[in-house]
Amino acid sequence: MRRIPRWHGLKHFDKVAEIEFTDGNSFRDILKNVTKEHGKKFNYPKHHNLMHLPEDIQNKGCTENYSTRPSEGFQQEVQQAYSQTNFKNTESQITRIDKNQEAIARIRMFVDLNDAEISKAISAEDLTVGCGPPPEPVYSQENYALGSPQTTLSIAVLQNKKANLPAYRSFGRKLQEFLGKELEEESRPSGFLTIAPYQCLYLTYMSLEDWREKRDILRCNPSFYDRPRYDCVVVNMNPVTFARLEFIFTCQDTSKRQYDIALVHMLEASKWRPNTKWEGCRVLEEKGLYQFILLKYLIRGCHLIPATDKGTGKYYLNDLVDSDAFVWFLLSN
Numbered sequence: 001m002r003r004i005p006r007w008h009g010l011k012h013f014d015k016v017a018e019i020e021f022t023d024g025n026s027f028r029d030i031l032k033n034v035t036k037e038h039g040k041k042f043n044y045p046k047h048h049n050l051m052h053l054p055e056d057i058q059n060k061g062c063t064e065n066y067s068t069r070p071s072e073g074f075q076q077e078v079q080q081a082y083s084q085t086n087f088k089n090t091e092s093q094i095t096r097i098d099k100n101q102e103a104i105a106r107i108r109m110f111v112d113l114n115d116a117e118i119s120k121a122i123s124a125e126d127l128t129v130g131c132g133p134p135p136e137p138v139y140s141q142e143n144y145a146l147g148s149p150q151t152t153l154s155i156a157v158l159q160n161k162k163a164n165l166p167a168y169r170s171f172g173r174k175l176q177e178f179l180g181k182e183l184e185e186e187s188r189p190s191g192f193l194t195i196a197p198y199q200c201l202y203l204t205y206m207s208l209e210d211w212r213e214k215r216d217i218l219r220c221n222p223s224f225y226d227r228p229r230y231d232c233v234v235v236n237m238n239p240v241t242f243a244r245l246e247f248i249f250t251c252q253d254t255s256k257r258q259y260d261i262a263l264v265h266m267l268e269a270s271k272w273r274p275n276t277k278w279e280g281c282r283v284l285e286e287k288g289l290y291q292f293i294l295l296k297y298l299i300r301g302c303h304l305i306p307a308t309d310k311g312t313g314k315y316y317l318n319d320l321v322d323s324d325a326f327v328w329f330l331l332s333n
Contacts, residue, residue: 077101135200139250141260144295146248147200148221158195167246167263167290175251178292179259191254198248199224201262203233205300208327216301220245220262233264234299234328242267242284242302242317243293260295267304270314274307280330286313302329 078094081101085093137145153161155172162168172193180188201218218231235241243264252258270285284304302325304315319329 137200137202139198140202141296143204144260144298145202145204146198146250146260147202148198150197150199152194152196155193155195166288167265175261175292178261182292182294183259187257189251189253189255189257189259193251193253196250196252198250201231201245201248201295201298203298203300207324209323214300214324218245218301220248230265232267232302232304233262234302235264235293236297236299240299242304243291244286244304246290248295262293262295262298264291264293265289266291267315272307272314280319282317282319282329283307284315284317286315300324300328 077098081094081097082090084097135147137147138149139146155175159168159171162171175193176189199219199221201220203216203218205214205216206212207214218233219229220231222228230245232242232244235243243266245262246265247263248261249263250258250260265286266289267284268287270283272283272285274281274283303318303321305318307314307316317329319326
């Protein structure tokens with residue numbers, strides 16, 4: 001082939017038999033050269049029939065929705081399955097291998113779909129498929145901000161909507177008692193209170209690792225991408241306490257004085273310990289105590305991992321979620 005003179009529009013080949021990959025046009029050029037050199041002709045029935053195609057299409061029309069390309073890839077699957085046989089009575093072996101491969105592919109598909117749904121539900125801060133960026137804060141204070149505002153409502157309406165939840169029993173009375181105890185007399189609310197719920201909380205704090213300002217984005221949402229999500233926080237109490245956000249809201253009295261509050265589910269150190277202990281292992285437990293907290297007393301978020309899959313209310317404190325959490329929860333323990 002290397003002896004064939006070069007020509008415009010015609011590929012030149014040094015060798016043909018050892019070409020590992022090429023396309024149809026290259027094979028066409030090779031055939032052109034073989035025809036000239038060896039007298040090969042294309043006047044055989046399969047090729048001759050192509051000469052009648054224009055006339056047949058004009059007289060009878062073309063065959064719609066027809067192609068020889070579908071199922072071409074199946075030949076590769078058959079070849080791979082054939083290589084796994086003992087090369088004797090291969091039909092039944094190939095059928096069994098193909099059946100197993102289809103079952104594995106179906107299982108893999110459902111696993112991937114499930115992983116995608118879980119990732120979409122728990123990775124709100126990442127720009128993944130179907131997830132947008134976190135909402136912009138609509139109300140900010142010195143160390144916190146609120147986002148995802150909900151419809152304003154009265155305490156009576158809130159208690160009716162949440163009547164079946166223990167956390168909201170006697171909500172109005174307990175809120176008044178909390179504000180009366182927490183605030184100075186001149187700062188206490190007067191008259192009717194209006195509730196404005198929020199589902200996103202931004203906590204700004206100084207990192208103990210590098211003394212830079214950092215921010216946690218916390219959720220308090222009964223249906224966050226079709227799953228409930230109630231994040232946990234560190235509360236500046238004596239001693240420092242952990243709690244799960246149950247309800248984030250601001251309340252305003254008739255004098256337009258506003259109070260930023262969170263209803264939290266308190267967490268206590270659990271006496272339960274896993275069979276395998278490790279240094280710094282801390283187990284927290286929910287015991288049904290709900291409490292109001294002013295948002296200014298929230299320090300940062302914390303990540304808890306369920307200790308079992310039975311919903312016992314026991315959680316491991318994850319001190320490896322970020323470097324600042326490692327300093328906060330392990331080294332300062």
